[in-house]
Amino acid sequence: MARNWTDQDGRRYPLAVPADTNAGAGGSVGAYLLHRIKPHLPPWLGVAGAGLAGVLGHERWANSAGAGVGLTLASVALTGTTWWVGRTTGKQRRLHSAITVAAGSAWLTAACLAGPTTGPVDDLYLMGGPGVALSWNVRMVMRRNEGAGEGSDADKGLLEKVGLARAQIGTAKVEPNRVTAPVGLDAGTQTNEDMSKALSHIASALDLPTSAVRYTPDPGSARRGELVIVPEDMLAEVVEWEGPSNLGGSIADPLVIGRYDDGAPLLLWLPGDPEEGRNSTHLLIAGGTGSGKGDAALNLLTEILSRRDVIVWFSDPKAFQDFAPLRPGLDWGEEGGAGTEVMVEAFQAVIPDRTRWLGAHGYRQWVPEAAQQQNSPERTCRDDGRPCGCPGMPFLVGWFEEAANTLRALGDDAFTGIAQEARSAGAALIVSLQRPSYDQMSTSTRASLPSVIALGCDARDEGFSLPDTVLAAGAHPGEWGNRRPGYCYCVSPGIPEDRYPSPGRTWRFTGRAVSVMELLATWSQRNGAKADPVTAGSAARIAGQLYTGRTGPDADQTALSVVEDDDMDNGPHVDPEDADIDPEAELPEPEQGDDTPIFGQESGRKPSPEEARRLLDDALAEFEDEGRMIVGPKDFTDWCDRNSLSRSWVSKRLKEAAQEGRLEPTSSTGRWRIVPALTVA
Numbered sequence: 001m002a003r004n005w006t007d008q009d010g011r012r013y014p015l016a017v018p019a020d021t022n023a024g025a026g027g028s029v030g031a032y033l034l035h036r037i038k039p040h041l042p043p044w045l046g047v048a049g050a051g052l053a054g055v056l057g058h059e060r061w062a063n064s065a066g067a068g069v070g071l072t073l074a075s076v077a078l079t080g081t082t083w084w085v086g087r088t089t090g091k092q093r094r095l096h097s098a099i100t101v102a103a104g105s106a107w108l109t110a111a112c113l114a115g116p117t118t119g120p121v122d123d124l125y126l127m128g129g130p131g132v133a134l135s136w137n138v139r140m141v142m143r144r145n146e147g148a149g150e151g152s153d154a155d156k157g158l159l160e161k162v163g164l165a166r167a168q169i170g171t172a173k174v175e176p177n178r179v180t181a182p183v184g185l186d187a188g189t190q191t192n193e194d195m196s197k198a199l200s201h202i203a204s205a206l207d208l209p210t211s212a213v214r215y216t217p218d219p220g221s222a223r224r225g226e227l228v229i230v231p232e233d234m235l236a237e238v239v240e241w242e243g244p245s246n247l248g249g250s251i252a253d254p255l256v257i258g259r260y261d262d263g264a265p266l267l268l269w270l271p272g273d274p275e276e277g278r279n280s281t282h283l284l285i286a287g288g289t290g291s292g293k294g295d296a297a298l299n300l301l302t303e304i305l306s307r308r309d310v311i312v313w314f315s316d317p318k319a320f321q322d323f324a325p326l327r328p329g330l331d332w333g334e335e336g337g338a339g340t341e342v343m344v345e346a347f348q349a350v351i352p353d354r355t356r357w358l359g360a361h362g363y364r365q366w367v368p369e370a371a372q373q374q375n376s377p378e379r380t381c382r383d384d385g386r387p388c389g390c391p392g393m394p395f396l397v398g399w400f401e402e403a404a405n406t407l408r409a410l411g412d413d414a415f416t417g418i419a420q421e422a423r424s425a426g427a428a429l430i431v432s433l434q435r436p437s438y439d440q441m442s443t444s445t446r447a448s449l450p451s452v453i454a455l456g457c458d459a460r461d462e463g464f465s466l467p468d469t470v471l472a473a474g475a476h477p478g479e480w481g482n483r484r485p486g487y488c489y490c491v492s493p494g495i496p497e498d499r500y501p502s503p504g505r506t507w508r509f510t511g512r513a514v515s516v517m518e519l520l521a522t523w524s525q526r527n528g529a530k531a532d533p534v535t536a537g538s539a540a541r542i543a544g545q546l547y548t549g550r551t552g553p554d555a556d557q558t559a560l561s562v563v564e565d566d567d568m569d570n571g572p573h574v575d576p577e578d579a580d581i582d583p584e585a586e587l588p589e590p591e592q593g594d595d596t597p598i599f600g601q602e603s604g605r606k607p608s609p610e611e612a613r614r615l616l617d618d619a620l621a622e623f624e625d626e627g628r629m630i631v632g633p634k635d636f637t638d639w640c641d642r643n644s645l646s647r648s649w650v651s652k653r654l655k656e657a658a659q660e661g662r663l664e665p666t667s668s669t670g671r672w673r674i675v676p677a678l679t680v681a
């Protein structure tokens, strides 16, 4: 069936080339001919009307000087009006109309004043009238033929309307709720960019939302592409999450987080695929407040945790408000603050170790086979070529919720380095931001996250969320704001590029989902991967007791409870000593601490060097026991008071401890990482 849209002027735009109508086939030959001739009659009726008007006008105004002036002025005005009105139409049509009106009104003036049969007036009528009428008939016939071929006049009308007069739309492909039509722009004067700019006008002409009209330029041409129109918003219906799509599958299988507006599933991949030449990716979840970031993250996390060969390290400064039911399924969870600092350090540390392991077993990038025990002679790290039997290495996801502060503290260079190297270490980063904008995340950090789930945002932040090419193709998350929760655009390797500007919507999570998520977390504890010795070893080397790895469903979660107890006493995010610290404020370089009293007045005794070393060791062990693996001079304020020690003394000891290998500088200025006691020994 032919599909048409009708614009506000009542003009119809066929988006499929209609099959030639069969009307009249069942009727008489006369009715059929009349049906075929009818569209060509109006010009002839116009000629007949002009003739009749000439006769009647002459009856009334013969030889009237006043009528002569009036008719001439009316004729000029009518021709001018036709020319003016025709400015929005094609050049040819404008000229043709103006000539027709000028000729017709000039003849009418002459016929009225001199008489329709005087001199050459009647000959002019008999020759000129049919000539003009026929010229319009020819035009109509040619238009029909074009319609059957490359572009129809109605389509051209649409493009003319949006300022692309000579562009043509080819034969459209009509699917349920989706029309795709090739577009050929005018050679030499129009480009794909012009078409992208015209999309909102096309949507306006068709009376559709802007996001319903998209354009995919042909990469091989600057003036060809495909126009896609999705007239009905199939995403308006809210669909609830019903459980993971592929329980027990591999993380290399697609993650299903919702659906597109034509009903196709919204898929994502985190690991790369060497066979498809696809790299692993890092992902940004970007959306304004109320855009549905929380549910988008739950969709993604439930999918990840339902796979057998992946572990997740997750930091959430919002104290796992949205993610609590899934927390037992995580290999490592932190609630922001110092715990997150340690997690970042550990993530950084595991990258080279994992890359080395993968390389030693002949993997250029992580594939599901790497997560299994290495029993093949091709995948051995032994020099003699016999199977090594090393335990497999699951894929690692490092997830940082509301990560602006963490990333800023880490610095651009450090983050870019981590992101680059993680891709060959079988690890992916997922980062979410409270507000998707450049004041939250620098340009280079943003550039290190090639994939994005872009939910509704402020119109000014669109450029941060999505690449320019996707915006030019018709994507507009700024139009949704928080009015369309869960609506999103997805840009990620593995998704066909022509899908990038297509909106999708995530599944919604309601209270009913909680028990399913709890079951999923238990499943994941029992059946999900455990961290391999390489990853667990490097994590423990950095984080000490803070890292336990995912415990079984019945295990006593000692390490997590260390943090939780701490949190219960002191509030969820911040150590009490840090409560008054502005996390944005610059802290002094560790070295500067040597000579400058950081904490104000000098006070306290000066212990002997041995006692000093013992005291600091005790303090560090105390911090380590508490799971506080990253410390700065300010963390020692209470400790100094308790032991009557001066603060500048602590700064000196910290530097000594670093020289002895008990502390390591971190990427954050003025913060030190405690090297776990066992590692030092």
Ligand SMILES: Nc1ncnc2c1ncn2[C@@H]1O[C@H](COP(=O)(O)OP(=O)(O)OP(=O)(O)O)[C@@H](O)[C@H]1O
Pocket: 238, 239, 287, 288, 289, 290, 291, 292, 293, 294, 295, 296, 434, 485, 486, 487, 505, 506, 507, 508, 509
């Ligand atoms: N896919 C969806 N379909 C329908 N409703 C949704 C969908 N996703 C989220 N919502 C609803 O939208 C509202 C806002 O969602 P949510 O709290 O996740 O937004 P947010 O972006 O995380 O906001 P904030 O940053 O303030 O936490 C909630 O009521 C949620 O149930």
